Amino acid sequence: MATETVDTTAEFVLSEKVRKEIDHWLEKFPEEQRQSAVLAALHAVQQDIGWLPENAMDAVADYIGMPHIAVYEVATFYDMYNLKPIGKHKITVCTNISCMLCGSDKIVEHLQQRLDIKLGETTSDGMFTLKEVECLAACKNAPMMQVDFDYHENLTPESLDQIIEKYRNDK
Amino acid sequence: MVEIEIDGKKIQAENGEMLIKAADDNGITIPRYCYHKKLSIAANCRMCLVEVEKAPKPLPACATPVADGMKVFTRSPSALNAQRSVMEFLLINHPLDCPICDQGGQCELQDLAVGFGGDRSLYDEGKRAVANENVGPLVETRMTRCIHCSRCIRFGDEIAGLREFGMVHRGEHAKVATYVKHSLRSEVAGNIIDLCPVGALTSKPFLYRGRAWELDAHEAIAPHDCLGSNIYVHTRRNQVMRVVPRENESINETWLADRDRFSYLGANNDERVGKPMIKREGQWHEATWIEALEFAANGLEGVRKQHGAEALGALASASCTVEEYFLLQQLMRSLGSHNIDHRLRETDFSDQKHLPLFPSLGMQIEDLENLNSFLLIGSNIQREQPLAGVRLRKAVVKNQAKAMSVNFLDHTVNFPLSEKLVVAGDALLFELAGIVKALIADQKELQDQTEQLLKSMQPTAEQQAIADKLKQGEKSAIILGAFVQQHPEAATIRALAQLIAQASGSSCGVMSLGANSAGAYVAGMLPHRLAGGAVAEKPGLDAGAMLTGACRSLLLLNVEPAYDAANSALAEQALAKADFVVSLAPYLSNDVREHGDVLLPIATFAENTGTYINVEGVWQTSRAAIKPFQECRPAWKVLRVLGNIFKLDGFEYVCAQDVLNKAQEVIDAANFVEPQWFCPAPIALPKAKTQRIAEWPIYSVDNVVRRAVALQESLHYEQPYGARMNQATANKLSIAGDSEVMVEQANAASICLPLKIDATVPDNAVAIEAGIEATRGLGGAFENITITKRVG
Numbered sequence: 001m002a003t004e005t006v007d008t009t010a011e012f013v014l015s016e017k018v019r020k021e022i023d024h025w026l027e028k029f030p031e032e033q034r035q036s037a038v039l040a041a042l043h044a045v046q047q048d049i050g051w052l053p054e055n056a057m058d059a060v061a062d063y064i065g066m067p068h069i070a071v072y073e074v075a076t077f078y079d080m081y082n083l084k085p086i087g088k089h090k091i092t093v094c095t096n097i098s099c100m101l102c103g104s105d106k107i108v109e110h111l112q113q114r115l116d117i118k119l120g121e122t123t124s125d126g127m128f129t130l131k132e133v134e135c136l137a138a139c140k141n142a143p144m145m146q147v148d149f150d151y152h153e154n155l156t157p158e159s160l161d162q163i164i165e166k167y168r169n170d171k
Numbered sequence: 172m173v174e175i176e177i178d179g180k181k182i183q184a185e186n187g188e189m190l191i192k193a194a195d196d197n198g199i200t201i202p203r204y205c206y207h208k209k210l211s212i213a214a215n216c217r218m219c220l221v222e223v224e225k226a227p228k229p230l231p232a233c234a235t236p237v238a239d240g241m242k243v244f245t246r247s248p249s250a251l252n253a254q255r256s257v258m259e260f261l262l263i264n265h266p267l268d269c270p271i272c273d274q275g276g277q278c279e280l281q282d283l284a285v286g287f288g289g290d291r292s293l294y295d296e297g298k299r300a301v302a303n304e305n306v307g308p309l310v311e312t313r314m315t316r317c318i319h320c321s322r323c324i325r326f327g328d329e330i331a332g333l334r335e336f337g338m339v340h341r342g343e344h345a346k347v348a349t350y351v352k353h354s355l356r357s358e359v360a361g362n363i364i365d366l367c368p369v370g371a372l373t374s375k376p377f378l379y380r381g382r383a384w385e386l387d388a389h390e391a392i393a394p395h396d397c398l399g400s401n402i403y404v405h406t407r408r409n410q411v412m413r414v415v416p417r418e419n420e421s422i423n424e425t426w427l428a429d430r431d432r433f434s435y436l437g438a439n440n441d442e443r444v445g446k447p448m449i450k451r452e453g454q455w456h457e458a459t460w461i462e463a464l465e466f467a468a469n470g471l472e473g474v475r476k477q478h479g480a481e482a483l484g485a486l487a488s489a490s491c492t493v494e495e496y497f498l499l500q501q502l503m504r505s506l507g508s509h510n511i512d513h514r515l516r517e518t519d520f521s522d523q524k525h526l527p528l529f530p531s532l533g534m535q536i537e538d539l540e541n542l543n544s545f546l547l548i549g550s551n552i553q554r555e556q557p558l559a560g561v562r563l564r565k566a567v568v569k570n571q572a573k574a575m576s577v578n579f580l581d582h583t584v585n586f587p588l589s590e591k592l593v594v595a596g597d598a599l600l601f602e603l604a605g606i607v608k609a610l611i612a613d614q615k616e617l618q619d620q621t622e623q624l625l626k627s628m629q630p631t632a633e634q635q636a637i638a639d640k641l642k643q644g645e646k647s648a649i650i651l652g653a654f655v656q657q658h659p660e661a662a663t664i665r666a667l668a669q670l671i672a673q674a675s676g677s678s679c680g681v682m683s684l685g686a687n688s689a690g691a692y693v694a695g696m697l698p699h700r701l702a703g704g705a706v707a708e709k710p711g712l713d714a715g716a717m718l719t720g721a722c723r724s725l726l727l728l729n730v731e732p733a734y735d736a737a738n739s740a741l742a743e744q745a746l747a748k749a750d751f752v753v754s755l756a757p758y759l760s761n762d763v764r765e766h767g768d769v770l771l772p773i774a775t776f777a778e779n780t781g782t783y784i785n786v787e788g789v790w791q792t793s794r795a796a797i798k799p800f801q802e803c804r805p806a807w808k809v810l811r812v813l814g815n816i817f818k819l820d821g822f823e824y825v826c827a828q829d830v831l832n833k834a835q836e837v838i839d840a841a842n843f844v845e846p847q848w849f850c851p852a853p854i855a856l857p858k859a860k861t862q863r864i865a866e867w868p869i870y871s872v873d874n875v876v877r878r879a880v881a882l883q884e885s886l887h888y889e890q891p892y893g894a895r896m897n898q899a900t901a902n903k904l905s906i907a908g909d910s911e912v913m914v915e916q917a918n919a920a921s922i923c924l925p926l927k928i929d930a931t932v933p934d935n936a937v938a939i940e941a942g943i944e945a946t947r948g949l950g951g952a953f954e955n956i957t958i959t960k961r962v963g
């Protein structure tokens with residue numbers, strides 16, 4: 001994933017690719033419901049540059065035609081949007097009820113120690129960002145976490161170490 | 172209509188109405204936070220839970236529509252239990268900091284906690300805290316107190332048309348915030364102070380200044396725009412502490428513009444002059460009232476003896492009271508001069524004989540929201556009359572009204588414009604004429620009448636579109652803004668606007684300047700008309716003539732000519748040229764300080780009793796809430812005593828009511844003949860020169876708001892003053908890369924201003940604000956201007 005450096009002070013210009021993607025979604029909704037495309041639009045920007053700086057959210061708002069604050073509301077509501085630049089790999093640990101009952105606290109603690117960062121932070125080498133999320137619908141195999149787009153389930157401190165190593169070595 | 176029963180009381184309710192509304196209309200109290208009758212229904216606080224027969228659980232009264240035969244219990248054990256539980260939940264995260272909270276004593280949460288809450292909580296864990304935001308100098312935030320009712324968010328979205336607050340993050344972390352730090356920009360933002368049921372949003376200028384129970388409320392009228400919003404002035408120990416709206420459905424509903432809410436700060440300003448002052452040998456000295464009054468009277472008398480009564484002139488602001496206007500014109504006319512005017516910002520008086528009794532909206536303010544289409548001509552409605560903008564927005568958002576605008580600047584409006592033409596000064600006339608031409612294609616009679624005027628016109632597609640939309644609208648209106656009345660061809664513009672209205676079946680009206688233009692017209696504050704509109708036999712000089720130096724002596728009532736007149740430079744020169752200048756004003760403005768001879772300090776709005784006539788023609792009397800500052804006196808008293816000193820007849824008034832009665836009597840007896848529409852002269856081709864477009868910024872419209880510091884600071888996000896022009900104009904003048912330029916106008920000093928590239932300015936125009944110190948001494952508002960490179 002990793003994030004690109006973006007000038008957050010200048011006006012943000014949506015790339016050709018992103019605009020195409022937003023248009024694609026806009027077509028699916030009636031004209032007076034344009035804002036329904038905002039989720040997909042934010043995803044498109046995040047795919048493109050890895051995170052959502054304010055000026056990029058403003059550009060999305062202006063493109064779709066909705067108040068800036070309404071886009072911030074959406075982006076801050078969902079965990080999958082990165083409001084800060086992230087590392088090469090994003091680790092999201094589920095701490096919702098089933099995982100919590102199965103010991104997600106320990107998983108978080110272990111990860112924090114191992115990576116020497118707190119929830120919401122990125123390792124100094126820019127390799128990992130650690131976040132907590134709500135239920136990812138893999139409760140059956142709790143506790144679980146997602147690294148980038150892959151699920152890792154039935155976690156134990158030992159399996160965590162292996163997984164981390166794998167991502168670290170996998171350049 | 173359906174019949175329902177609430178707490179055993181049978182009541183009638185509209186079909187589809189919500190329970191809470193039916194209860195409110197019948198005086199039954201249901202507790203609530205998120206519900207507000209002027210906002211959409213959010214149903215998120217759950218405080219309004221009531222028991223409804225046959226419903227398994229308590230229902231929210233604000234989101235439950237009435238149904239025939241419904242039986243509702245607002246105080247049954249189940250309802251009370253639900254309400255108590257909701258209160259307990261809301262208090263989980265609410266700090267119990269009432270002793271240091273400004274909302275204490277006027278807090279809905281406090282009241283409802285006492286009325287409906289329990290006396291202890293099961294919750295003893297830690298409370299969450301939310302960081303405050305700095306949202307500018309008007310609104311103070313304490314976001315930990317927020318109960319997430321979302322009223323402030325809905326207000327921005329639905330009423331102000333500018334969403335500034337939102338609910339960001341989620342669950343435990345959800346908070347009301349602007350996300351990106353900024354000062355509130357809406358000109359009606361102050362209303363969220365009233366809307367917020369808790370102490371999360373309070374008035375910053377009033378912060379820690381007082382408690383609600385120490386204040387006395389006085390009914391009054393806001394004196395800064397032609398709507399005449401109703402207010403309460405809250406006072407304590409003879410000081411105005413704050414101003415809040417007084418509900419009046421037909422004018423301001425429950426709202427108030429920030430200008431009306433915070434202008435009291437200007438009246439409390441240190442610049443107030445508390446004692447009469449006389450200038451002797453270039454120095455101002457304090458004096459007693461009797462000295463100052465005699466000095467003023469002698470000065471005027473001296474000029475009159477030497478040069479005749481025609482050498483005397485009187486100018487008043489467009490926001491004085493009917494009583495003051497009536498007395499001032501009585502005084503001047505008794506002294507033998509008809510040189511009386513209040514139209515300082517106007518420049519075209521050529522149609523004055525043809526104008527109606529007073530400038531009127533031609534419809535009810537309340538009806539603005541029912542329009543189907545409207546055309547704003549030269550109006551910055553959101554800034555000039557903020558609450559009229561709010562009404563029009565409702566027409567657009569709720570009725571899908573077609574909003575259209577023909578203007579000198581591309582002003583932001585908080586509703587979508589379906590047609591918009593932005594052209595520099597004179598070209599506006601052509602646009603209007605084109606619209607007329609498009610409208611009268613099938614109206615033979617009007618064609619004949621306007622043959623000469625419109626001979627060479629060929630409507631463009633845009634003009635045609637405006638014409639069609641006006642015709643299609645069942646209820647349509649033409650509204651001339653305050654901005655356009657300053658135009659040197661205002662008479663032609665007015666005549667064209669009337670033609671458009673007539674040909675499209677629309678109403679035609681103006682949003683007049685100041686708070687009481689209507690009152691000034693009716694009370695005879697005009698050179699050509701007496702009170703009630705009777706024709707003055709020998710018309711005197713208009714404001715334009717008086718300010719080009721035609722008067723040896725000027726009597727100023729609440730005006731600061733260098734800031735209030737259409738042409739600042741000429742106005743100041745006129746003052747300098749005059750032998751004797753008397754100023755009745757609450758402040759010693761710079762222009763009067765330099766050129767005046769005597770200052771008679773007068774009361775400001777909350778210290779004064781007087782009548783305002785709004786743009787709809789409604790007379791509203793505002794009574795003094797406090798005694799005038801130090802030795803200031805209400806202007807009507809000063810004028811009365813001047814009359815006595817001159818030993819004039821008819822100046823025996825004892826109170827403001829006497830003056831009003833007399834004015835009323837004269838006005839009722841006057842015989843005003845409604846003038847006929849007249850066809851203006853054919854329009855000349857626009858000059859190819861660069862024209863200045865001068866607007867008075869929202870908080871520079873009169874002497875009081877100019878001194879309301881918090882209001883001035885609230886504009887800091889805006890581009891500071893400067894010479895604003897679009898890129899093309901800057902290129903043409905070959906100054907595009909410069910940061911500062913020299914601007915010069917006829918008969919005026921040349922000054923240096925920052926250059927701002929601004930796409931909202933049309934070609935060949937330079938927008939430079941008037942009414943502020945930085946541009947004092949420039950020339951006419953719509954006149955030619957020369958822009959040159961700054962040397963050195």
Ligand code: SF4
Nearest residue numbers: 317318320321323367
């Ligand atoms: S700040 Fe006040 S008005 Fe806004 S949501 Fe919170 S409690 Fe409601």
Ligand code: FES
Nearest residue numbers: 094099135136138
């Ligand atoms: S609770 Fe963790 S995946 Fe459902």
Ligand code: FES
Nearest residue numbers: 205214216217233
């Ligand atoms: S007032 Fe009904 S839910 Fe808030």
